[in-house]
Amino acid sequence: KNEVEQSPQNLTAQEGEFITINCSYSVGISALHWLQQHPGGGIVSLFMLSSGKKKHGRLIATINIQEKHSSLHITASHPRDSAVYICAVNTGNQFYFGTGTSLTVIP
Amino acid sequence: DAGVIQSPRHEVTEMGQEVTLRCKPISGHNSLFWYRQTMMRGLELLIYFNNNVPIDDSGMPEDRFSAKMPNASFSTLKIQPSEPRDSAVYFCASRAGGETQYFGPGTRLLVL
Numbered sequence: 001k002n003e004v005e006q007s008p009q010n011l012t013a014q015e016g017e018f019i020t021i022n023c024s025y026s027v028g029i030s031a032l033h034w035l036q037q038h039p040g041g042g043i044v045s046l047f048m049l050s051s052g053k054k055k056h057g058r059l060i061a062t063i064n065i066q067e068k069h070s071s072l073h074i075t076a077s078h079p080r081d082s083a084v085y086i087c088a089v090n091t092g093n094q095f096y097f098g099t100g101t102s103l104t105v106i107p
Numbered sequence: 108d109a110g111v112i113q114s115p116r117h118e119v120t121e122m123g124q125e126v127t128l129r130c131k132p133i134s135g136h137n138s139l140f141w142y143r144q145t146m147m148r149g150l151e152l153l154i155y156f157n158n159n160v161p162i163d164d165s166g167m168p169e170d171r172f173s174a175k176m177p178n179a180s181f182s183t184l185k186i187q188p189s190e191p192r193d194s195a196v197y198f199c200a201s202r203a204g205g206e207t208q209y210f211g212p213g214t215r216l217l218v219l
Contacts (some may be wrong), residue, residue, distance in 0.1 A: 036148075043198060043210040062167070086150060093163050095152040 003027050006087050006098035013105050019074040021101045023087030026068065034061050034072050034084040037100070041087075046072070077105045113199050119217045125187040128214045131180055132201030134151035140208060141174055141184050142198040150198075156182065189218045 004025045010055050023032070034046040047054050047061040049070065054061050058077075063070040074081055084104050087098040112131040120126055132139045140155040154164040159176045166197050167174070171190070176182040194217050200208040 035210075041196060041215075042136070043200075044214075045200075045207040045209065048207045069165055094165065097150045097152075099149050 002098075003096040004087055004089055004098040006085075006101050008101060009099070010087050011104070012020075012075075013077050015052055015078060015101070015105055017077050019077050019081075019103065019105075021072045021085050021103070023070045023072070024068060024086075024094070025070075025089045027089065027091050027096065029065075029068075029089040030092045031090045032070050033088040033090070035088060037084045037086060039083070041067075052072050052090045061081075074103075079105045079107050093105055108196040111199055111212035113197075113211055113214050115214060117215045117217075119219065120189055121219050122190050123188045124218075125185065126189045126193075126216060126218070128184040128197050128199075128216070130184070130199030130211060132182070132199070133203075133209055134180065136201035136203045136209070137179070138202045138204075138208075139176060139182050140202075141182070142200065143195045144198065144213075145195045153184070153197075159164060166167050189216075191218045194218050215217045 007022045031048050031050045033048050036044045049061055049063045058075045060073040075097050082102040084102050086100045089096050113117045114129045138157050138170045141153040142150055143153055144150045153166045155162055156176045172186055196213045196215050198213045199211040202208045
């Protein structure tokens with residue numbers, strides 16, 4: 001069993017749609033990260049969360065510590081949002097990574 | 108700021124050879140992370156440093172891998188001897204305090 005599970009694995013959306021990517025984890029964590037990896041391979045850290053909600057532009061990340069669950073939302077999706085989104089958790093002395101959600105936004 | 112700098116960007120070598128990957132973190136950042144990404148295993152943390160001291164190297168696959176951080180502005184990841192299964196993209200990331208990590212562009216390693 002993986003410590004971090006993401007869903008869906010693949011997602012195709014029309015431009016403008018509201019998108020949700022889910023992450024569930026089974027370990028105690030000090031923080032959860034959402035990463036974005038573009039087709040060229042570069043990785044960008046989007047959010048680091050330990051509680052509540054964070055918003056940056058059209059991106060919103062939430063976390064429920066009791067339920068061990070986090071969601072990444074993209075409002076008014078755009079083709080440039082097409083990327084792989086990776087959830088990672090930090091237990092304090094180890095990192096665990098989800099396998100990623102591949103998002104394609106069609107114009 | 109130039110961001111996290113990694114070199115080389117691409118490396119092709121033959122099995123048995125020594126490979127050295129280099130990373131220059133963002134100035135002022137006190138934590139540095141080495142990751143490996145493969146299709147089979149996804150992204151994995153290999154080792155991370157706080158204030159140049161290795162904190163957790165449990166992700167280092169075996170003794171063939173070693174990492175050093177002689178000062179706050181430079182780190183190396185060495186593989187000796189390299190094997191085909193080491194082929195991957197190796198990322199370096201740095202952060203200041205408990206804030207978000209900034210990733211370098213990665214080094215694509217191919218071991219033939």
